[in-house]
Amino acid sequence: MNNWLFIPLQQWGEEPPITFDTPLTLAMVLIFFVLMIGIGVFAGRYQTDEVEYYAAGRRSGIFVIAIAAYASIASGWTFIGTPGAIYGAGFEFLLMNFAALGIIIAYWLLAKKMRLLGTYKNAVTAPDALYYRFDESEHVRLLGAVSIFLGCMGYLAAQYAAMGIVGALVFPFGFIESLMIGMVVVAIYTIIGGSLAAIWSDAIQGTIMALSGPLVFYYIVTEVDMDVNGVVSTVTAESPNWFNMSVLGGESILGIGFALSAVMLLLTTAGQPQFMHKFYMVREVSLLKWGALIAGGGYFLTMIYWFVTPWIRAGTATGQFQESANPDYALPIAVIQSAPEIVVAFVLTAVLAAIMSTSNAFLNIAAASIQHDILQESFGYDLTNKQQVRGGRIITTVVLIVSFAIAATYPDIILVLGAAGWAMMAAVILPGVAIAYNWKGATREGVIVGGWIGVIGTLSLEAGQYLGFTLPLGFLGGQVAGFIGIVAFVVVSLFTSTAEFSDLDDRDIKDIIETDRIGSGSRSTERAIPSNDD
């Protein structure tokens, strides 16, 4: 197995082998940037307190929320890293198709319950959900805030690598200069406009991303002009194991451990705070009805970028597409060499949009975890409404700068940082929120033991990987540690009792735990759901 096959988005500072900085592309990207900044300035007028800054005032409709939710999951990995990984490591990587299913599962577990938590408890962050579920435990809240802060730092670093790669394609500048331009735009609209700007920009970005998927598929497939059998025979002649699946017992390029880690990563979407956070913002529970279809369907359209990879591989094998030593450039090169200029410009704008939408979501929740959960709730700082907004802006700026410094300092472990970031958040939020609000037996001891195992285990295994230690079969350390942490959470919960359902005094929380995920259920006593306006 070649190492490069397993390191998508690992390249930092590398100049692209091809560019597309045409006037039309520059104009389209500039119009997009101006639109984003305009949204930020407009949303900035509404920023009066932390509920506005971190939960968009709880008055959003479902289209904005559902599209923003999937856009925050679809990232630089979706458009650059995953097609690159499939191109290099084989079609088995299509197991990442679990991504859309992961979104549906997350929606099913969380949507209704988080919406109720926002109304009943004025919750604005994922650690708020942990705190109330586990009998107002500050330890659990702090665990959640720490995991989110560390997770955001890792994930933001991976987004910056993608932003530099795509920016260098569309701007007449190099990697670092292009990255700085993108960061400044994200910084302006996120810092000024808070989560309101973030979800509206996400909604526009998500729409652009979804539209671009079918365009990419159409132009690349028609350019290569081969049917499925032709593609399979062309690719197989060059790389015999490219279509084989190790998880089905075949001799594939991809290690089975890596394949299972990818599945684990996608199925833990319910443990991602940037996704669950969106449900706090919905105006009415009834609006949630078709959100799963909108979010899952939107993500599916972006996954078309992955389905087209066999044609890219075949086109490269026959010399139609320029070959690049770095698989991250496989998809951009194929798009540039097969689609009309205006489509290429649109697709590259969509990819930039994906990276920016994830970046602003992480900036927002990282700042919320520091200000709301750590400073205000855990350490007891009492801030006025104006100080909350100002503090949010300052902390967002600091997070942006620190995460950039981390990425630039450790460029060799960008993927490790990203996968570890996802794993650390999932290790705490998945058991502590997604499972615990659906399982009466979850206990405080369970989430504390399992959560710390997940966070510390991830940091230890990833640090070991940086120093040269690798797990067998391609397993990713974060996903292994996260899995062990979730098992520990369940086992410890079975043998302890603090904050399990019968131990809770808070009727609101008991109601939320017992509320059916979809319907009202056949219960003797039911409670009308208030709107956020009540």
Place this chain on the structure above:
Amino acid sequence: MISVIMQFLGGAPYPVFETGILLTIITFSSAIYFGLKFDAEKVKSNATTDNGEENVDL
């Protein structure tokens, strides 16, 4: 566009294609099921106090 999709669906000589198509069907059918069954009218209420009286705060 339709012919391209039909080409894509038609060949499928390896399980990876079928796996992807199966996952897609599961994803969309579960999302549609969620929408059809979703009932937003009521939530569970532990609407009695410790003394068995109606909890008026609700």
